[in-house]
Amino acid sequence: MRTVRVTSRTREAEDVVSFVLSGEDLPSWEPGAHIDVEIRSGLIRQYSLCGDDAGWRIAVLREENGRGGSRYLHDHISVGDTLRVSEPRNNFPLIAAEKHIFVAGGIGITPLLPMLARARDWTLFYGGRHRSRMAFLAELARYGDRVRVLPEDEHGLLPLADIFADGDAPVYCCGPEPLLAAAERLCPPYRLRVERFHARELDAEPARGFEVLASASGKTVQVGAEQSILDALDLAGIPMPSSCREGTCGTCETPVLDGEVEHLDSVLSAQEREAGKTMMVCVSRARSNRLVLDI
Structure with missing residues (x-):
């Protein structure tokens, strides 16, 4: 972690503040x-970095029913204050293509903003409950009609089926869970990349115990039915880097050498889950009786 100083604080929309x-x-x-x-x-x-690549900017949506993090930043952090932050990590990289389609819901605009400056040919569909709650509209205006601003109270829900019917371009989507779940139903997996701010809603298999072999040390660790792999490894003296502990940040991604994984994270793509080469040990579990991890 490193210490940074807040050099700018800007109200970007109702309940959205950015910090440089x-x-x-x-x-x-x-x-x-x-x-x-x-x-x-x-x-x-x-928080996604949403400025240009020469500086660090984040935008924070105030969540009244959250665990207090966004409220604290809104209520207590001002210009001149310091924050402890990590190095940047990227679980949502922009892959080069002739054309891209971007779909944002509310604060989901943040990881897409830098992509617009980098992509060649693209269209952004930007939805939100009300125009007043949609951040960075003035900043997006410079892109003209490549940006389709579609507040729900004016246009209804984003017309995802029509959006995805437009050719074969890769789709980058970020926003609330109902938007992402609908995108995953309607868009072919090979075209779609999503970024989640919260853990996806899943019907997990009944919890059961299994064992993990840490290949580097040769230690075999028993993982209880109500225990995460991350916690079991820590108790066995094999500490792993971690942050969110809910499968959204990617910090604890670990290579899998053998065994079948029950992927419960919100980071890996459908193709990556099917390949089973890595897993997030904070939430994902074993379908097989044993996993061999490259740790």
Whole structure:
């Protein structure tokens, strides 16, 4: 973690504030990257970098029913204050293509903003409950009719079936869970990349115990039915890097050498889950009786 200073705070929409962060030798980053922000001890949240690649900017939606992280940033962080943040990580990279389709719902616009400046030919469909709650509209205006602003109270829900029927271009989608779930139903998996801010809603298999072999140390670790692999490894003296502990940040991604994984994360694509080469050990589990991990 590193310490950064808040050099700008801007109201971007109703209940949305952006913060520009500065510090010594901030590393460069690519569109789709996010950082962990330490709100207070034990409370860490992930925010997409949404400025240009020369600086760090995040935008925070105030969530009244959350665990307090966004409320704290809104109520207590001002210009001149410092924050502890991680290095950028990217689970949502922009893949080069002749054309892209971007779909944003509400604060889901944030990881897509830097992509618009990098992509060649693209269209953005941007939805939200009300225009007043949709951030960065003035910033997006410079792109003209490539941006379709479609507030729900004016246009209804985003017409996803029509959007995805437009050719074979890759689709990048970020927003609330109902939007992402609908996109996953309607868009072919090979075209779709999504970014989740919260864990996806899943019908997990009944929990049961299994064992994990840590190949580097040769240790075999028993994982209980109500225990995560991450916690079991930690108790066995094999600490793993972690942050969100709900399968959304990608910090604990671990190579899988053998065994079948029950993927419960919100990071990997459908193709990556099917390949089974890596897993998020904070939430995902074993379908087989044993997993061999490259740790």
